[in-house]
Amino acid sequence: xxxxxYVGCDNTxxxxxxxxxxxxxxxxxxxxxxxxxxxxxxxxxxxLFGISNTAAxxxxxxxxxxxxxxxxxxxxCMSLLVFNVLFFILFxxxxxxxxxxxxxxxxxx
Numbered sequence: 001x002x003x004x005x006y007v008g009c010d011n012t013x014x015x016x017x018x019x020x021x022x023x024x025x026x027x028x029x030x031x032x033x034x035x036x037x038x039x040x041x042x043x044x045x046x047x048l049f050g051i052s053n054t055a056a057x058x059x060x061x062x063x064x065x066x067x068x069x070x071x072x073x074x075x076x077c078m079s080l081l082v083f084n085v086l087f088f089i090l091f092x093x094x095x096x097x098x099x100x101x102x103x104x105x106x107x108x109x
Contacts, residue, residue: 001018001019001022003018004018005080005083006080040098040102041101063086066082070082
């Protein structure tokens with residue numbers, strides 16, 4: 001998906017092909033992360049799945065507005081910089097949250 005953002009506006013066919021490949025590969029990945037909720041907390045897997053899906057949907061709705069506000073529709077490389085910075089911040093944030101969840105939810109009552 002990241003490679004699609006580097007294609008530009010001129011080569012739309014390549015962008016569609018890359019985006020389709022990315023979505024196909026993402027479909028293969030779904031089976032691995034959906035089982036992760038059962039590994040973290042088998043008793044609360046449904047609740048945990050709902051919380052994580054909600055947390056994953058909100059950035060998809062808010063992200064384009066934030067990038068549009070920060071870049072003022074200037075240069076494409078500026079929006080890629082914002083994407084990369086936000087990706088790494090959120091990656092480390094959710095890694096910390098995930099490790100805390102594993103510690104607290106696996107403890108017996």
